[in-house]
Amino acid sequence: MRYSDEFRAPDAVAHLAKAIGETVTRSWSIMEVCGGQTHAIMRFGLDQLLPEGVKLLHGPGCPVCVTPAAVLDKAVEIAGEPGVVFCTFADMLPVPATTGTLEEMKASGADVRPVYSPLDAVRIASQEPDREVVFFAVGFETTAPANALAVRLAHDQGLRNFSVLVAQVLVPPALEALLAEPDHLIDGFLAAGHVCTVMGTSAYEPISATRHVPIVATGFEPVDILAGVLAAVRQLEAGEARVENVYERAVAAAGNMSARQLIEQVFTQVDRDWRGLGRIPASGLALRPEFKAFDAEHRFGPVDGHEPAGSQCIAGLVLQGKARPDDCPAFGRECTPQHPLGVTMVSSEGACAAYHLYRKWEGAAV
Amino acid sequence: MSGDQAGLNCPLSDTDIPRIQMAHGGGGRMMQDLIRDIIMPAFRNPLLEQNHDGAIFPGGEGDLAFTTDGHVVQPLFFPGGDIGTLAINGAVNDLAMCGAEPWQIAVSLILEEGFPINDLRTVIASMAAAAAAVGARVVTGDTKVVERGKGDGLFVTTSGIGRVRTPARPLPEAVQPGDAILLSGDIGRHGIAIMAARAGLSFDRPLESDCAPLWPTVAALIEHGIDLHCLRDLTRGGLTAGLVEIAEAIQLALEVETAAIPVSEPVRNACELFGLDPMHVANEGRFIAYVPANQAQEAVAIMHRFGGARAIGRVSEDQTGAVVLKSPYGSSRRLRLPNGEQLPRIC
Numbered sequence: 001m002r003y004s005d006e007f008r009a010p011d012a013v014a015h016l017a018k019a020i021g022e023t024v025t026r027s028w029s030i031m032e033v034c035g036g037q038t039h040a041i042m043r044f045g046l047d048q049l050l051p052e053g054v055k056l057l058h059g060p061g062c063p064v065c066v067t068p069a070a071v072l073d074k075a076v077e078i079a080g081e082p083g084v085v086f087c088t089f090a091d092m093l094p095v096p097a098t099t100g101t102l103e104e105m106k107a108s109g110a111d112v113r114p115v116y117s118p119l120d121a122v123r124i125a126s127q128e129p130d131r132e133v134v135f136f137a138v139g140f141e142t143t144a145p146a147n148a149l150a151v152r153l154a155h156d157q158g159l160r161n162f163s164v165l166v167a168q169v170l171v172p173p174a175l176e177a178l179l180a181e182p183d184h185l186i187d188g189f190l191a192a193g194h195v196c197t198v199m200g201t202s203a204y205e206p207i208s209a210t211r212h213v214p215i216v217a218t219g220f221e222p223v224d225i226l227a228g229v230l231a232a233v234r235q236l237e238a239g240e241a242r243v244e245n246v247y248e249r250a251v252a253a254a255g256n257m258s259a260r261q262l263i264e265q266v267f268t269q270v271d272r273d274w275r276g277l278g279r280i281p282a283s284g285l286a287l288r289p290e291f292k293a294f295d296a297e298h299r300f301g302p303v304d305g306h307e308p309a310g311s312q313c314i315a316g317l318v319l320q321g322k323a324r325p326d327d328c329p330a331f332g333r334e335c336t337p338q339h340p341l342g343v344t345m346v347s348s349e350g351a352c353a354a355y356h357l358y359r360k361w362e363g364a365a366v
Numbered sequence: 367m368s369g370d371q372a373g374l375n376c377p378l379s380d381t382d383i384p385r386i387q388m389a390h391g392g393g394g395r396m397m398q399d400l401i402r403d404i405i406m407p408a409f410r411n412p413l414l415e416q417n418h419d420g421a422i423f424p425g426g427e428g429d430l431a432f433t434t435d436g437h438v439v440q441p442l443f444f445p446g447g448d449i450g451t452l453a454i455n456g457a458v459n460d461l462a463m464c465g466a467e468p469w470q471i472a473v474s475l476i477l478e479e480g481f482p483i484n485d486l487r488t489v490i491a492s493m494a495a496a497a498a499a500v501g502a503r504v505v506t507g508d509t510k511v512v513e514r515g516k517g518d519g520l521f522v523t524t525s526g527i528g529r530v531r532t533p534a535r536p537l538p539e540a541v542q543p544g545d546a547i548l549l550s551g552d553i554g555r556h557g558i559a560i561m562a563a564r565a566g567l568s569f570d571r572p573l574e575s576d577c578a579p580l581w582p583t584v585a586a587l588i589e590h591g592i593d594l595h596c597l598r599d600l601t602r603g604g605l606t607a608g609l610v611e612i613a614e615a616i617q618l619a620l621e622v623e624t625a626a627i628p629v630s631e632p633v634r635n636a637c638e639l640f641g642l643d644p645m646h647v648a649n650e651g652r653f654i655a656y657v658p659a660n661q662a663q664e665a666v667a668i669m670h671r672f673g674g675a676r677a678i679g680r681v682s683e684d685q686t687g688a689v690v691l692k693s694p695y696g697s698s699r700r701l702r703l704p705n706g707e708q709l710p711r712i713c
Contacts, residue, residue, distance in 0.1 A: 004634060013695045046695070048697035049695055
């Protein structure tokens with residue numbers, strides 16, 4: 001089984017880059033929503049293949065980046081409680097809360113366990129009944145089904161020592177919020193393919209229609225991304241704005257029905273704070289009342305706290321596509337992955353980290 | 367009082383105890399027996415049988431290389447090897463990168479109370495086989511036991527001495543502009559095999575660690591008169607570290623073609639799944655060689671006998687100390703060391 005070769009083929013990439021060049025007659029700014037796409041663009045140097053007029057803006061689709069500091073503070077606080085096993089996806093470990101990181105908590109003796117799946121956390125809870133097992137349920141629609149499944153399993157198994165700290169966020173309300181900004185620069189979106197795999201594309205129809213922006217469901221390989229850009233610029237050049245799917249091998253219009261049902265069954269839509277973007281109405285998920293017993297905030301107290309005061313960091317502007325990482329005066333100087341000022345530099349999917357790791361080589365000594 | 371007195375003898379011989387106990391590290395009889403029954407027979411040679419704190423031996427002629435390496439892998443047994451093969455090959459490969467034929471090896475074991483003796487036997491047998499495969503000998507060692515919970519089953523530290531066989535010392539400073547950069551085989555298999563074992567993943571075709579001794583390949587290169595300017599084995603930090611460290615040391619740019627870097631299909635797929643870049647993933651049986659451009663073809667042909675070697679780039683005259691990765695699409699970027707550990711990502 002080949003997952004990626006044909007979608008990385010140099011001749012297909014060259015063909016698409018040429019087609020984009022031939023299509024474009026003026027300047028367009030297209031936002032790729034997902035941090036995974038940002039990384040692929042930088043890793044393969046795809047931005048270097050685009051004509052001058054086509055600019056890629058990097059969107060907020062990095063769950064690590066948009067999880068508010070107050071939630072991270074709560075995570076760190078819970079991890080420090082005696083008897084708690086705090087389970088998390090590994091890339092949350094190095095993200096600084098105002099009070100430190102989960103990685104630091106782990107090093108100082110807290111039982112913080114990186115897991116590959118929320119189901120691992122359920123298994124730990126059933127194997128270690130004397131411990132309070134908490135799973136950090138972060139992410140977009142992509143992680144929501146498995147996180148919902150974990151809660152339902154814990155419920156069905158009657159586990160009393162399992163809970164989730166929920167920081168689930170949703171893409172379509174965030175796109176709405178970005179477009180509602182009066183000074184936004186976005187002409188079109190490459191929607192995150194994995195999110196569309198779960199949720200389908202119907203939620204984007206009203207956004208595309210009312211805001212008159214092309215929204216193209218796009219994958220993560222070089223051929224996928226350039227095909228997404230080509231579809232977007234073709235629409236823009238033709239004065240069209242509709243939802244298009246160039247990631248057909250993974251995305252069905254209706255999404256994955258069983259995954260959607262699972263989300264629906266366990267979660268309900270709520271307002272959420274986004275780091276860098278502020279509060280966005282109906283942009284997140286919380287547990288339904290019948291699963292309240294599995295809510296870590298119910299067990300350990302609610303998330304409360306404020307975002308730390310701003311430094312030089314412009315992560316908020318970067319997450320909204322209003323600035324690029326290298327627009328920041330601190331980029332690569334005061335702010336590096338070793339000494340990050342903002343979360344977009346910490347996260348493996350953050351745009352600043354992508355720029356730092358994969359910056360175009362221009363022959364300058366750095 | 368003699369232990370032979372009736373009623374004071376233990377009914378079981380010590381080595382029948384199925385698990386490591388704290389006493390195995392106590393320096394007493396049980397430790398003696400452990401060494402005598404399990405470790406000595408596997409490595410048997412006159413220097414080890416000196417039973418001293420270290421091995422004493424004539425230096426011979428020419429340069430000696432000396433190295434040491436600690437090993438804390440989990441799981442201890444993984445597809446393609448175990449901590450024993452890893453530990454011996456760790457020392458062997460460090461020596462090979464010095465152009466040195468592995469010679470004498472020291473092994474230090476830190477065992478956790480409760481560790482199964484049979485697992486120890488397996489690891490020791492792997493070590494003996496790995497040492498024998500390159501004609502090296504384990505000539506001294508040390509054994510400690512820590513309380514349950516204070517170790518992770520077994521930690522192994524190996525040190526090695528080798529005899530340098532290259533006419534000139536292969537060191538970063540010997541790398542010249544124009545040198546070819548050769549890679550000895552496909553990358554990332556060890557890191558992915560370990561990660562897959564930890565995550566309980568299986569592959570359609572089994573993925574084994576690349577853990578292997580590099581000395582046979584290096585010996586063949588030396589034998590054929592290849593001028594080895596520098597050698598670097600790829601361990602933690604992967605190919606990225608092997609390139610970036612050299613570029614920074616010599617303050618010359620390295621130009622590398624990504625399309626030339628072999629990555630096996632299972633590794634590529636697993637990297638996609640985990641969100642990792644195979645360039646950064648650990649190897650235990652791969653190295654890069656910096657050789658004069660006019661010997662590159664011959665060197666690749668020699669290396670190819672031991673695996674899928676490829677020329678992947680060249681050392682440029684550009685004094686920036688950067689590694690420049692060129693994509694098959696005509697774009698390029700600077701290769702940088704990732705920050706810290708490689709962590710599987712959320713989505």
